[in-house]
Structure formats: structure tokens, C-alpha cells
Amino acid sequence: MALASGVRFAPRALLRPWALLRGTTLGRTEPAAGGGGDGARRFGSQRVLVEPDAASGVAVMKLRNPSNALSLELLTELVISLEKLENDKTFRGIILTSDCPRVFCAGLDLTEICGRNPAHCAEYWKAMQELWLRMYLSSLVLVAAINGACPAGGCIIALSCDCRVLADNPKYRIGLNETLLGIIAPFWLKDTYVNTIGHRASEQALQLGSLFPPAEALQVGLVDQVVPEDQVQSTALSEMARWLAVPDHARQLTKNMMRKATADRLLRQRDADTQNFVSFVCRDSIQKSLQAYLEKLRQRKG
Numbered sequence: 001m002a003l004a005s006g007v008r009f010a011p012r013a014l015l016r017p018w019a020l021l022r023g024t025t026l027g028r029t030e031p032a033a034g035g036g037g038d039g040a041r042r043f044g045s046q047r048v049l050v051e052p053d054a055a056s057g058v059a060v061m062k063l064r065n066p067s068n069a070l071s072l073e074l075l076t077e078l079v080i081s082l083e084k085l086e087n088d089k090t091f092r093g094i095i096l097t098s099d100c101p102r103v104f105c106a107g108l109d110l111t112e113i114c115g116r117n118p119a120h121c122a123e124y125w126k127a128m129q130e131l132w133l134r135m136y137l138s139s140l141v142l143v144a145a146i147n148g149a150c151p152a153g154g155c156i157i158a159l160s161c162d163c164r165v166l167a168d169n170p171k172y173r174i175g176l177n178e179t180l181l182g183i184i185a186p187f188w189l190k191d192t193y194v195n196t197i198g199h200r201a202s203e204q205a206l207q208l209g210s211l212f213p214p215a216e217a218l219q220v221g222l223v224d225q226v227v228p229e230d231q232v233q234s235t236a237l238s239e240m241a242r243w244l245a246v247p248d249h250a251r252q253l254t255k256n257m258m259r260k261a262t263a264d265r266l267l268r269q270r271d272a273d274t275q276n277f278v279s280f281v282c283r284d285s286i287q288k289s290l291q292a293y294l295e296k297l298r299q300r301k302g
């Protein structure tokens with residue numbers, strides 16, 4: 001955890017992401033459309049495409065999984081891409097967005113916790129914790145360009161960023177809807193919510209499982225800007241410029257001051273949180289309701 005101009009306070013060795021990489025294609029580098037030098041080279045994997053712009057120090061990271069559900073592979077590839085950019089001093093900011101039409105991120109991949117054994121559920125939840133910790137404490141500026149639906153785990157990914165721009169489409173709702181699935185947001189999701197929209201609004205929204213349409217999301221403070229869909233990327237870039245105008249070390253230390261206690265709470269209780277998650281989701285009753293929910297999602301299609 002070095003502190004200097006390229007401050008790096010994210011706990012790098014929380015977990016070895018490479019150990020989780022099972023048959024992914026991460027590490028491929030390909031020239032961006034139009035060719036160009038190193039600054040124009042994309043890298044990434046099957047599920048995460050990174051378009052780095054060395055000149056501006058900003059990389060656009062695009063999720064491209066089906067519905068961008070957070071599968072174990074997607075979580076792992078996200079952590080690795082983030083780490084790669086964190087370790088490259090060229091980069092100061094990441095715009096996180098979706099390459100998947102109408103969905104920013106569908107939250108936990110329910111197939112990772114339905115009909116799986118406890119060991120798999122534990123591995124999966126640790127990967128979820130890992131991504132949240134790395135994003136929440138990232139020394140880079142993270143701007144979420146939310147161009148689709150953003151429920152539950154998707155909302156947490158967005159809330160781990162420093163700033164959120166949401167496309168003005170009533171179908172693109174954002175929030176923690178866990179209670180409607182019969183599950184409970186763990187304390188660190190709740191803490192992230194409270195840190196963003198305050199205690200009373202979180203109390204209501206969490207119990208009701210509210211998914212906010214854009215105008216309401218803006219009003220409650222879940223997002224910072226709502227703009228027409230075709231302006232999401234440009235607005236995210238303008239926001240990024242505003243954040244990058246601040247000297248890195250001052251911004252990074254301030255971010256750390258604001259977020260460290262919340263992250264430390266999970267770090268202190270990580271194993272207990274994992275055990276709690278596993279014993280909860282492996283209950284017969286929870287498995288049945290998750291299965292029914294998945295079935296409903298599949299039938300809704302078409």
C-alpha cells in the first residue's frame with residue numbers, strides 16, 4: 001500500500017485473481033479499429049473489453065457478458081483488467097459501461113448460486129467481495145456510464161464508482177431489489193447504499209426493494225446525472241475531466257479517508273460474511289425461490 005503521486009491504496013493481494021482464472025482469454029491485445037500506437041491498443045477478454053486512451057489517461061471498460069450477469073468469470077476478468085490499469089501509471093481513470101444492449105449489469109449471476117455446492121458458492125462470493133473491495137478503494141477515478149438496467153449487484157458495481165451517469169430511459173432502473181427475491185443485502189451493500197443516499201432513504205429503498213427509474217434515481221442521489229442515451233459516454237467523459245482536474249494524491253487520499261472504514265468492515269469480517277452468504281443461499285427455501293425467479297426470467301423472454 002504505497003502512498004505517493006501514483007498512490008495505490010487498494011489492497012492488491014486480497015486474493016490472487018489469476019488463481020480464479022479458469023479458461024478465460026484474458027490478456028489478449030488487439031489493435032483498436034483504425035490501428036494506432038500503444039495508446040490505441042485494446043486489451044481484455046471474452047467478457048471485458050478495455051479501450052485505453054493513453055493520451056488522456058482514461059480507459060473505457062466495457063462489460064460484454066450475456067445480460068452482464070456477474071458470473072465468476074466476469075468477476076475475475078474485471079478484477080484482472082482493473083489491476084492491469086491500476087498498475088499502469090499511464091492511467092488515471094476508467095469509464096465503466098456496457099456493451100450489452102439495454103442492460104448495464106443484471107447483478108449476481110443466479111446460475112452461480114442455484115443448484116451449486118457450498119464450495120462453489122463460497123468461491124463465487126469471495127470473488128464478488130474482491131471486486132467490490134478493489135473498485136471501492138481504487139486509486140483511479142471510476143465513472144459509471146450506465147446505459148441499461150442496473151439492479152442489485154449491478155447497482156453495487158455502479159455505486160463502487162466515484163460518479164454515475166444514467167441514460168434517461170424509464171426501463172433503465174437502478175437499485176437494490178434483493179428483498180423482492182427473498183434475499184437480504186449483506187451489510188457492505190447496505191453500507192455502500194447508506195454512504196450514497198443516506199440512512200432513511202436506504203432504509204425505505206432496501207426494505208421495499210425499490211428499483212428507481214432515472215428521474216427518481218437522480219432525486220434520491222443514486223446517480224449524479226441523467227442524460228439522453230446518446231449523451232451518456234460524452235457526459236461520462238466530461239465528468240471524468242472534472243475529477244481528473246484535481247491533483248491525484250489529494251483526491252486519492254480523500255477518497256481513502258471517505259471509504260476506508262466501510263471497506264475495513266468487510267475486510268475484518270470477510271470469512272464470516274462468506275459463511276453467512278453460503279449458509280443462506282444453500283437453504284432449501286432460498287434455493288427454491290431463486291430457482292423460481294430464474295425460471296420466471298427465462299419464461300419472460302420472447
Ligand SMILES: CCCCCCC/C=C/C(=O)SCCNC(=O)CCNC(=O)[C@H](O)C(C)(C)COP(=O)(O)OP(=O)(O)OC[C@H]1O[C@@H](n2cnc3c(N)ncnc32)[C@H](O)[C@@H]1OP(=O)(O)O
Nearest residue numbers: 067069106107108109110111149152153277280297298301
Ligand atoms: C446473505 C445473502 C446475501 C445475498 C446478497 C446478494 C446481493 C446481490 C444480489 C443480486 O444481484 S441477485 C440478481 C438480481 N438481478 C435481477 O433481479 C435482474 C434480473 N434480470 C432482469 O430483470 C432482466 O434480465 C434485465 C437485467 C432487466 C434484462 O432484461 P432483458 O429483457 O434485456 O433480458 P432477459 O430476457 O430478461 O434476460 C436475458 C437472459 O439473461 C438471463 N438473466 C437475466 N438476469 C440474470 C441473472 N441475474 N442471473 C442469471 N441469468 C440472468 C435471463 O434468464 C435470460 O436468459 P436466457 O433465457 O437467455 O437463458
